[in-house]
Amino acid sequence: MNSLGIGRDATLEALRAGRSGLRPCTFETVDLDTFVGEVPGVDDAVIPERLANFDCRNNRLAHMALLSDGFTAAVECAVQKYGAHRIGLFLGTSTSGILSSEQAYRHRDPQTGALPASYDFAATHSTSSLADFVGRYLGLEGPAFVVSSACSTTAKVFGNAARMIQAGVCDAAVVGGADSLCLTTLYGFHSLELVSKRPCAPFDIDRDGVSLGEAAGFALLERAGPDDRRDDIRLLGVGESNDAYHMSTPHPEGLGARLAMEGALRAAGLRANDIGYVNLHGTATPYGDASEDRAITELFGADTPCSSTKGYTGHTLGAAGIVEAVISILSLQSGFMPGSAQTRTLDPALRSRYLLVNESAAMDRVMTNSFGFGGTNCSLIFGWAA
Amino acid sequence: MQPDLRVGGLMRVFVEAVGLLGPGLCGWNAGRSVLAGRSPYVPSPAALTASALLPPAERRRCVPTVRLAMAVGAEAIAGAGRDPTGVATVFTSSSGDPDTLHNILETLASTDRELSPTRFHNSVHNAPAGYWSIATGCREPSTSLCRDDESFQAGLLEAVTQVVVDQRVVALIAYDLPYPEPLAAVRRIVAPLGIALVLTPEPTERTIAELNIALSRGTAEPTRMADPELEVLRTGNPAGRGLPLLAALAGERAASVELELSPRSRITVEVTPSCR
Numbered sequence: 001m002n003s004l005g006i007g008r009d010a011t012l013e014a015l016r017a018g019r020s021g022l023r024p025c026t027f028e029t030v031d032l033d034t035f036v037g038e039v040p041g042v043d044d045a046v047i048p049e050r051l052a053n054f055d056c057r058n059n060r061l062a063h064m065a066l067l068s069d070g071f072t073a074a075v076e077c078a079v080q081k082y083g084a085h086r087i088g089l090f091l092g093t094s095t096s097g098i099l100s101s102e103q104a105y106r107h108r109d110p111q112t113g114a115l116p117a118s119y120d121f122a123a124t125h126s127t128s129s130l131a132d133f134v135g136r137y138l139g140l141e142g143p144a145f146v147v148s149s150a151c152s153t154t155a156k157v158f159g160n161a162a163r164m165i166q167a168g169v170c171d172a173a174v175v176g177g178a179d180s181l182c183l184t185t186l187y188g189f190h191s192l193e194l195v196s197k198r199p200c201a202p203f204d205i206d207r208d209g210v211s212l213g214e215a216a217g218f219a220l221l222e223r224a225g226p227d228d229r230r231d232d233i234r235l236l237g238v239g240e241s242n243d244a245y246h247m248s249t250p251h252p253e254g255l256g257a258r259l260a261m262e263g264a265l266r267a268a269g270l271r272a273n274d275i276g277y278v279n280l281h282g283t284a285t286p287y288g289d290a291s292e293d294r295a296i297t298e299l300f301g302a303d304t305p306c307s308s309t310k311g312y313t314g315h316t317l318g319a320a321g322i323v324e325a326v327i328s329i330l331s332l333q334s335g336f337m338p339g340s341a342q343t344r345t346l347d348p349a350l351r352s353r354y355l356l357v358n359e360s361a362a363m364d365r366v367m368t369n370s371f372g373f374g375g376t377n378c379s380l381i382f383g384w385a386a
Numbered sequence: 387m388q389p390d391l392r393v394g395g396l397m398r399v400f401v402e403a404v405g406l407l408g409p410g411l412c413g414w415n416a417g418r419s420v421l422a423g424r425s426p427y428v429p430s431p432a433a434l435t436a437s438a439l440l441p442p443a444e445r446r447r448c449v450p451t452v453r454l455a456m457a458v459g460a461e462a463i464a465g466a467g468r469d470p471t472g473v474a475t476v477f478t479s480s481s482g483d484p485d486t487l488h489n490i491l492e493t494l495a496s497t498d499r500e501l502s503p504t505r506f507h508n509s510v511h512n513a514p515a516g517y518w519s520i521a522t523g524c525r526e527p528s529t530s531l532c533r534d535d536e537s538f539q540a541g542l543l544e545a546v547t548q549v550v551v552d553q554r555v556v557a558l559i560a561y562d563l564p565y566p567e568p569l570a571a572v573r574r575i576v577a578p579l580g581i582a583l584v585l586t587p588e589p590t591e592r593t594i595a596e597l598n599i600a601l602s603r604g605t606a607e608p609t610r611m612a613d614p615e616l617e618v619l620r621t622g623n624p625a626g627r628g629l630p631l632l633a634a635l636a637g638e639r640a641a642s643v644e645l646e647l648s649p650r651s652r653i654t655v656e657v658t659p660s661c662r
Contacts, residue, residue: 031499085603085651094510094511098487098491101487101491101569102491102494102495105491105492105494105495106495108495108568113567113568114568114571115568115569115571115572119572121569121572121573122534122572122573126480126481126534126573127480127481127482127511127532128480128532128533128534128537131533132534141603141648141650141651143540143543143601143647143651144533144540144648145531145532145533145537145540145543145544146531146532146533147529147530147531148482148510148511148512148530148531148532149511149512149515149528149529149530150510150511150512156529159527159529160529160531160544163544163547163548163551163552164547166551167397167547167550167551168395169543169547169601183494183499184490184491184494184501184506184509187494187499187500187501187506188490188501188503188506188509189506190501191500191501191502191503191506192503192506192507193503240527240528240529241525241526241527242515242516242519242524242525242526242527242528243519243525244519244520244522244523244524244525245520246520247444247507247508247513247516247517247520248503248507255525256525259525263527372510372512373507373510373512373516374507374510374512374513374515374516374517374519374530375516375519375520376512376515376516376528376530
């Protein structure tokens, strides 16, 4: 779920129609000249009464995603099958419910400086709040934690789940997460001069920065087995790395990005030409796109179709991993490779086969990239179960 | 007789080295005799200095969480005699840098919302992991996670799983620091504390103990610290939940440590010291 709408079909239809979810920013009291991918209806969304203390924008987003696409029912089936204590919960967020703190800081007691009595730190601001809320909502009792590694976080949780299942700590796992619009990231990215005044255009010659967005998404992972159907989707490989370069600038030669992609290929036992489509990190910063392009072309050459869908959804930060994992799976399932919402003239300095328009192709495997502040990188490969 | 509530199989890892920094716990060598009860506990404040491993610009910019996490991580890596570029890392803390978050929230509530770019990148939960990677040149996988007061236990589970599944050496780095007011009133952390462990899949000549780790359902009492002031630190800082494990390692005799993973599940760590 993201600014394109609620549920998988809404995202797929928007991508097919070339309809971006980015709009001029009217979020909260933000006075920045920028476009954002805001999810409609969050302000009016309602958290279940029994979990009312968890009410914050981030948990509302998570709840909206849990209600879509029959996800909660699928988890209930898994609980019946494995037991609640055998299902892990590995979620990601970067800023959790910090918007609640931003608002509470405007209403401090003028005498004492105290925060308003209605403010609930643990259930909203705390990074763990997301796992608390989702775990209680779904009734899960297995190992649970929240990964918070900036914009790679909801890709990396697939790795946590795969390891836990392999170790026998759990039989299945709910992964994904949520990241919601807040002043911290909007003004923070603005301070780094990384935000575009227009809807972002990854890989375009005129690209000049990111558009931020918000999203939530979840996936249920189970141990692969002989009973899997041919059209089940399998997580084939996870690759994780670090740039060891700079806190907010990617490695100029895309070294960390390449290590993550190579790691995913190695884990999957695949070679670069086995991948049919790559959903790029592609945030539309001049520097970041160039770095990823270099890593892609060095590893894949200039023939593998790739694109960034951030021109549609905006950069949903901690949720980008799960959003783009789901888009990659939708691509695989529907034989559809998304083109670009705003990118019109490719930067001639970039050499990868970046898709400007939608293409159709039967694919066996897709890759998705997520890179974050601190130089944290993650690549995932999905394919058919058989 | 209790029914067998064990979840999954046993996981076995080996501890090569420990890092420790907190009030009255200035490094593993000094702190171990306190934790083993051989020296009295005197909770004097710990000094947090920027790591000499960092380039000068990063040394100036880095915040207390980064200083604390890097100090205990570097101590453990040095104790293991390892090249940090070959060690994967699991960072765990209940929060991003508390002072930085407070400053950002104050700025955003003011009339001028202009943030400092450095302050913004220092606010991310994985800032210590980023600085660590820059300082050590390590490009191995690294994760940064949290689980409120059970952050140490969640990090331990993740680190042990990585060691067992991926058969690689992992440094677990757990840290938490107090918030300034007004957040301190709604989230109380009593003092800064950091703990690091270097874990290996096979015994090495530097192994100090073998850990056998089991998950179980149940509500067994978690292991407490014998010293009342150390018990305050155990319950008053999420990283403190790891102190009973460090006390067992310091005691150099076989021990079983019960850690709370959630209100209804436990991690049991059987600690077997190496014969030296």
